[in-house]
Amino acid sequence: MVIPIPKIEVQDLNVYFEKNHALKNVDINIEEKEITAIIGPSGCGKSTFIRCVNRMNDLVLGCTVKGSVTVDGKDIYGKGVDAVEVRKRIGMVFQRPNPFPKSIFENIAYAPRLHGFVDEEGKHHSYNKQQLKEVVEWSLKRAALWEEVSDRLDKSAYNLSGGQQQRLCIARALAIKPEIILFDEPCSALDPIATAKIEDLLIDLKKDYTVLIVTHNMQQAARVADRTAYFYLGELIEFGETKQIFERPEKDLTEQYITGRMG
Amino acid sequence: MNRNDKQTIIFGLLGACMVIVVLTLIIILGSIIVNGIPMLSWDFLTRSPEIDDTGAQTEGGIWGPLVGTFYLMMLVLGFAIPVGVLGTIFLVEYLGKYSWNRILWIVINNLAGVPSIVYGLLGVALFVGYLEFGLSLIAAGLTLGLMVLPVTMVATREALEAVPQSLRDASIALGATRWQTMRHHTIPYSMSGVLTGIILSMSRAAGETAPILVTGVVASAAIPNSLTDSFQAMPYYIYILVTQTANVDRAYAVAWGAALVLVGLVVGMNLVAIVIRKRYRKKYKW
Ligand SMILES: Nc1ncnc2c1ncn2[C@@H]1O[C@H](COP(=O)(O)OP(=O)(O)OP(=O)(O)O)[C@@H](O)[C@H]1O
Ligand SMILES: [Mg+2]
Numbered sequence: 001m002v003i004p005i006p007k008i009e010v011q012d013l014n015v016y017f018e019k020n021h022a023l024k025n026v027d028i029n030i031e032e033k034e035i036t037a038i039i040g041p042s043g044c045g046k047s048t049f050i051r052c053v054n055r056m057n058d059l060v061l062g063c064t065v066k067g068s069v070t071v072d073g074k075d076i077y078g079k080g081v082d083a084v085e086v087r088k089r090i091g092m093v094f095q096r097p098n099p100f101p102k103s104i105f106e107n108i109a110y111a112p113r114l115h116g117f118v119d120e121e122g123k124h125h126s127y128n129k130q131q132l133k134e135v136v137e138w139s140l141k142r143a144a145l146w147e148e149v150s151d152r153l154d155k156s157a158y159n160l161s162g163g164q165q166q167r168l169c170i171a172r173a174l175a176i177k178p179e180i181i182l183f184d185e186p187c188s189a190l191d192p193i194a195t196a197k198i199e200d201l202l203i204d205l206k207k208d209y210t211v212l213i214v215t216h217n218m219q220q221a222a223r224v225a226d227r228t229a230y231f232y233l234g235e236l237i238e239f240g241e242t243k244q245i246f247e248r249p250e251k252d253l254t255e256q257y258i259t260g261r262m263g
Numbered sequence: 264m265n266r267n268d269k270q271t272i273i274f275g276l277l278g279a280c281m282v283i284v285v286l287t288l289i290i291i292l293g294s295i296i297v298n299g300i301p302m303l304s305w306d307f308l309t310r311s312p313e314i315d316d317t318g319a320q321t322e323g324g325i326w327g328p329l330v331g332t333f334y335l336m337m338l339v340l341g342f343a344i345p346v347g348v349l350g351t352i353f354l355v356e357y358l359g360k361y362s363w364n365r366i367l368w369i370v371i372n373n374l375a376g377v378p379s380i381v382y383g384l385l386g387v388a389l390f391v392g393y394l395e396f397g398l399s400l401i402a403a404g405l406t407l408g409l410m411v412l413p414v415t416m417v418a419t420r421e422a423l424e425a426v427p428q429s430l431r432d433a434s435i436a437l438g439a440t441r442w443q444t445m446r447h448h449t450i451p452y453s454m455s456g457v458l459t460g461i462i463l464s465m466s467r468a469a470g471e472t473a474p475i476l477v478t479g480v481v482a483s484a485a486i487p488n489s490l491t492d493s494f495q496a497m498p499y500y501i502y503i504l505v506t507q508t509a510n511v512d513r514a515y516a517v518a519w520g521a522a523l524v525l526v527g528l529v530v531g532m533n534l535v536a537i538v539i540r541k542r543y544r545k546k547y548k549w
Binding site: 054056059060061084085087088089091092094096098099100101102110111114115169172173176 | 439452
């Protein structure tokens with residue numbers, strides 16, 4: 001029997017903001033092509049955790065990350081690893097939709113135009129106009145937004161509704177052809193209908209991508225996630241199959257949170 | 264006195280203040296326009312000031328001062344503004360999170376309020392004396408540059424900080440470097456504010472008298488041929504006219520004419536700024 005290696009392997013991860021010990025000895029393995037939900041009360045380090053996976057915390061002054069985060073067997077905090085290269089392979093979607101103040105097309109074309117692509121022989125190319133159009137269309141279709149916007153790609157992204165903007169941001173992240181996508185409370189600014197659309201999309205994306213999602217909404221975690229991790233005060237308290245976490249939590253802290261007696 | 268009476272009194276007071284404010288504006292603009300317009304002519308704009316029979320410099324036009332002021336603005340635009348804008352971009356975008364940065368900005372904000380003659384003094388010491396430029400266009404231009412540097416920097420910083428952090432995050436998360444993020448996003452999105460700051464700085468440079476008075480402006484100077492020549496300038500020419508003792512009526516009339524042109528210049532630049540800003544706002548709005 002082949003034991004699959006996890007897509008992301010986090011070992012002994014500690015994060016400090018100056019003196020504030022925000023993450024404590026976190027060990028967790030994220031499986032490929034699954035949705036892993038991160039839950040826990042406000043300030044417990046959920047965002048800090050997923051921002052370690054694409055090295056976004058590097059930009060925070062006074063933030064120190066210790067331990068290792070291994071993606072596909074390679075430590076992204078290893079010596080000589082360029083954080084910019086790490087981010088090119090990992091997509092991220094934020095709490096509030098943050099499209100660039102440009103057209104829908106330009107929003108999605110931005111990263112492909114910047115990075116180009118690498119062909120089968122490992123050669124680097126830039127996208128030509130036609131290819132760029134194809135990537136934009138592919139990304140929008142993959143993010144279930146194409147039908148709604150195909151006739152107004154040159155219009156400002158700010159004319160879209162909040163939910164559409166968030167799907168645009170997902171499409172923008174998909175356009176860099178990542179294997180991992182990080183979501184930090186992607187629905188917290190959206191209404192229930194827009195939220196349902198994003199949830200359907202998440203489940204669909206799971207076929208091709210490894211998804212990490214931070215959420216405050218426990219029903220959402222229960223609906224979409226294969227596994228769920230519960231953080232409390234910077235520690236990973238419990239991690240397991242979503243069903244088990246919600247139905248038979250092993251730790252008292254987890255149970256208290258799940259049943260709403262805390263947070 | 265009941266509540267309604269109080270309200271009536273307060274509203275009366277506010278109304279009176281409003282009337283004073285509006286009247287002041289009308290009087291300022293009205294007197295410049297009414298007194299200035301009779302002077303305007305092609306000759307007035309294209310001839311340099313000349314001496315009349317009484318020895319007063321009230322004949323001819325304002326060409327010399329106009330050219331001098333234009334040169335000063337170009338020097339400010341060429342030296343101080345690029346340094347101020349680019350330096351601020353670096354300070355805010357790369358070093359903005361350090362705590363000493365806050366102290367630095369308190370200092371810069373205060374420098375923006377330092378009286379202009381103090382900059383004049385600094386200019387005399389630094390450019391005229393120490394760097395041996397003498398009383399010259401370059402010394403005056405650089406002095407004005409020093410004076411507007413804090414204004415430019417504060418405006419640039421405000422423009423950069425108006426760009427939401429979430430847009431920078433979006434770009435970084437897509438694998439753009441910090442420089443690419445600045446070049447493709449932060450700088451273009453903040454351009455309308457930066458341009459407003461630039462124009463504001465240039466208008467201030469056009470209008471100041473004190474700093475150039477001590478660094479190289481001369482009433483009868485020829486059109487400068489080089490950076491080390493002395494020069495005339497609009498605000499200084501107005502000052503000369505207003506302090507003239509011979510042929511006073513004519514001197515005042517010319518002064519109004521010159522004031523109208525100077526104000527027109529500044530207002531014109533502000534209009535350009537508004538148009539540019541509108542255009543950028545339309546292009547990049549969030
Ligand atoms: N940029 C930062 N600078 C300093 N401290 C930070 C920063 N970001 C997070 N922290 C601290 O790290 C801890 C964890 O914060 P984090 O944002 O990861 O929590 P969270 O679980 O995502 O909370 P929320 O649910 O409110 O988003 C908090 O104590 C917070 O104050
Ligand atoms: Mg968070």
